[in-house]
Amino acid sequence: MTRNAIFVNKLTCSFEDKLVLNDISFVVPSNSTCVIIGPSGCGKTTLLHTLAGFVKPISGELRMNDVPVTDFPKQTGMILQEYALLPWCTVFDNVALGLKIAHHNPERIKEKTNQVLRELGILSLGQRYPSQISGGQKQRVAIARSLSLNPEILLLDEATSALDAMTKEQLQDMLLSIHQTKKTTLLQVTHSIEEAVFLGEQIIVMNQGGIHDIIQNPLFGVENSRKKTAFYDMCLMVRGSLESGTQHE
Incomplete structure (x- = not known):
């Protein structure tokens, strides 16, 4: 069933x-x-x-x-049009935020955050701030932040909607891949x-x-x-x- x-x-x-x-x-x-x-x-x-x-x-x-x-709801992530990134935090710290709030240990936070940054192709942006990256990259960071907690529902x-046509399609492809590989x-x-x-x-x-x-x-x-x-x-x-x-x- x-x-x-x-x-x-x-x-x-x-x-x-x-x-x-x-x-x-x-x-x-x-x-x-x-x-x-x-x-x-x-x-x-x-x-x-x-x-x-x-x-x-x-x-x-x-x-x-x-x-x-x-x-x-538990095991649920939410991704907004406005990204909702903290401007004073690096990409790494934005993605790690949920793990820190959930009181994971520092080693686990570093491991999981780097893993999801790598999966979304933004590992090299880890020490940049939101003001230093593009709209498409910001949306990837927002998605990475949600995925770090392994949600069952997104x-x-x-x-x-705020992205140019090609970036929009790349993000759509990525969302489809997340669904297919993680069964989200x-x-x-x-x-x-x-x-x-x-x-x-x-x-x-x-x-x-x-x-x-x-x-x-x-x-x-x-x-x-x-x-x-x-x-x-x-x-x-x-x-x-x-x-x-x-x-x-």
Whole structure:
């Protein structure tokens, strides 16, 4: 029986007396990926923040790895668009932060931090500061910081949106590799149709405060999928669902 990493049932949230999420239900099986896409203001980020325990729902059921969410879930990492790096800390110290907070011994911190820096191709940047590296490198540092604690689930909020096209694709490739090699469950919020099709085994299309469509993506994980005609056909399908959801709001 497949275990669900994320279970959401009839979730409803409000902000300043305005209904933001209305009766949301979906599941994300363990070791799979899910991308949430929809127009600005539809509630994507609120949904992600609710999964992270930052927003308390009015009603509904929410579990991560079968545990009800009341605070930030254990074995979960979160990666933000703004990187959230400490400017006064080196790359090494930013990545090591979670391990230090978890009170690992110094030898283990050094070993694990260097390992994840090496895996993400940024070991040589260890003694630089965030102001001395590029946007793509900063995002790798943010991802490395989350991976240092071996999360079972990664929540990503527009994690590649501030990057140029080629850097964005390199980060997408890296996220896919992390999922495939570490069996990490990924849930990502994005505005990009192409990113949704590349990274989403399951694509959830939101309209205003609700789910318009859930699309299973047969192209997920297919080698060189971006170069295939079927990839663009899938993008057109997602685009059509987005447009239909907007028209029926």
